[in-house]
Amino acid sequence: MSTTIQLYGGRKIDIKTGLFINNEFRPSANGSVLTTPNPATGENLATISAATAEDVNAAVTAARTAFETTWGKKSTPSQRCSLINKWADLIEANIDSLAELESVDNGKPVWMARDVDIKDSIGCLRYYAGLADKIEGRTIEQEDGIKIAFTRAEPIGVCGQIIPWNYPIQMFMWKVAPALTAGNTVVIKPAEQTPLSALRLAELALEAEFPPGVLNVVNGTGAITGDAISRHMDIDKIAFTGSTVTGRKIMEAASKSNLKKVTLELGGKSPVVVFDSVDIDQTANWVCMAILFNHGQDCCAGSRLFVQETIKDKFFEVLKRKIEEIEIGDPGVETTFMGPLVSRQQQEKVKKYIQHGLEEGAVCLTGGEQTLAHLPEKFKDGFFVPPTVYTNCKKGMKIVDDEIFGPVLAVQTFKTEEEAVQLANDTAYGLGAGVFSQNASQCMRMVHALKAGTVWCNQYMVLSNAVPFGGMKQSGFGRELGIEGLKEYTQTKAVHWNYGEEISWPLNGTNI
Template structure:
């Protein structure tokens, strides 16, 4: 049994008891060969919350073996869809029961406002688990007509097996559900590597997995550094699929390791530099609101952030006035303050990275209309920053910043807007705002992205597939398509009449 820490939430007076060990076979355990730990930091204060055990490669191997044993003996094809459904519903109920505690723990370790963590991230998590719980007893094959007199052909939808899942620090609970829920629904087992920056809620969720009644080994949690845990899962010969959300650079490394090992399936949701187009026919008030939501939500730490806004020249000045007014009214501060919309960014390293982009925008000649000044005091806080007069070759236009930084450009024609929007190596999301229905349809079809929002931005639903094109990823999460990623289709040919002869 690993150590239990008592985490005091000063803002609410709550004390949370949390195991700090690795979760393998439904037990929290120390590392078998390492004394390494991960330090969980509060980004609003820069203070350490606690330390958790860091998994070694041997620990990862033990977790994979536990997942394989569960897949063969107590999960996989051994459990009915009705039972998988029941357990997923139970887990959703437990998360809903503990939503306030989970939200406070998320805010402490991630920085996002408690009310947003509770009402949006955890609310979505509960819905996601229930959505896939509803699918668990509806995993169907099909019969295929080939020769009704002598042969029957049919398919089975089998679980793919042991899944290594790697989740990022920007949505630690929600993306955990996006990966775990469809995998468990079809009968896969999971080895989960949370971000080394935000391991705390993954450990709390592991407690709830056990309380819900999942058999040992079905879900295993191995906090670790990326070059240890992530690399080990990608290269492991007994992992059948690796699902990763994070940077394109790391995604390429995972894909290479997967190919060099056992050619395992990869599911990658990677970076983005998403455009958001404002046409002259748009409701400008609403377009400005969506532009702010689409860029500043989650402190800009969002793969689909619409951080490239292109505005038609005829309405540019009016739109900019509306945009700046809304950006200036965005409160930034500690996530335990109910009035706050944006918390800190995740870490000192990331803080410096975002500031590097802001400084590059200044050097390259972009004009700042709001923000762009460092705050004094503790915490990794960055005020929303808006650049205008941007050019397509600027770093702030081409590279994913993952912070509250918005670059605004102009365009004249619809064709120019499409060309500017598609001029990127990414293809995760895109948005457009227009009250001209024909234009909205033309442009949405022309935009080269996995998700296109029309007259809104960055709103996802559990029953709608999500994923990228180009260097923004491979595969889809959410919806029926997200379920299919964890299924291996087996074709069965059954002869009941035809006699074999040789030579033919």
């Protein structure tokens, strides 16, 4: 059960196409399959197995057995640390082919997959491996010489994880690394648009010699595979990254099953506020990064820009020039900054929003409905969209209110700091926000005022495996990364220990 994937420069890679359950690749129970295209060309890359509810149940059974017998409380922190580090070493040794595989399945440039996503994922594994022996409880003083109380941080059990298509390898590791470190076992569903790199990661986990059932990969659709994970009575926790609409469905399914613990990292419509004290050239670079990195397919993309009126003309001039200098095209070329979007469906969705912007009266600074005539013939059927900037935007426009998940920037202006805060916070989302100002006091005031789980000051999109990430409002709850991300995969047990006090029975008011 394997297929050969054509990479760049004539290179090829063989990929297992089955479901990875109990350290074996197997077909789905009823033979269901799904296909995945190359976003740059529109051609199909591979056909792989798609899990049914029966397959999910088999994966959960394997994960439960592993949790009770070889992992969970049966493994030591040093054992988990060693295996996770070995896995990281194998990923690093295969980084070039993994990056190309990620690129042909997702559309992002190879250099971005290699130097950002995968290197960060390796760092994520190693960061959490180093925390394996640092999962601690605490003692709580009671009556000296008679009683003691303490807490234990224990693994939750079997964790169902559902990840998105925008960062397939990185989101895989954000979920799996802390879960395994804490002693949990995993059943993970990659996005149906980008299933291939997860299968390769499973092969490398097998090579690293993880015990059977510790990691299980069940590709499939959200409606079947994702729903089966959300509703499964023997899954103890579910972690999801994706849209707010789907997050609500997962919460509902979890609540109607066994009230499993849920963490959600959901959508965003993040504001970037630019004050007139900034270095315009440098700030424009960060604004481009905020909206165009990963083609704007990012939950914390800075898709709403607020520029102080006193610098708007100069700032718009510089921003337009910088965006039009971006190279769009072949993901295999090191100078390419933007490749195609992930799918035909996503391309059509973003193009509709670009059309809405024109219809609703926004002014197109660059991009819009232009065609990318420079693309080579082999990419003519690819899922490319030009980066687009609209000015004269206002609340009520679809491009201002909705999460587009593409390279479309809605720009508004403001006069005062108070107005900037009001405009920035006027959204149902609260994942990220950016502030650009050379006034430190102003930055700190904005940090306090903005309602977002992450606030960047004079930078954007910069993350660290040691720093927690997550949302407020309809951008979800719970945290990934950092110590906080590890705690999401543990549960606290309190212990009261009596070693000196005797009681009389039956109790009454004189012998308590």
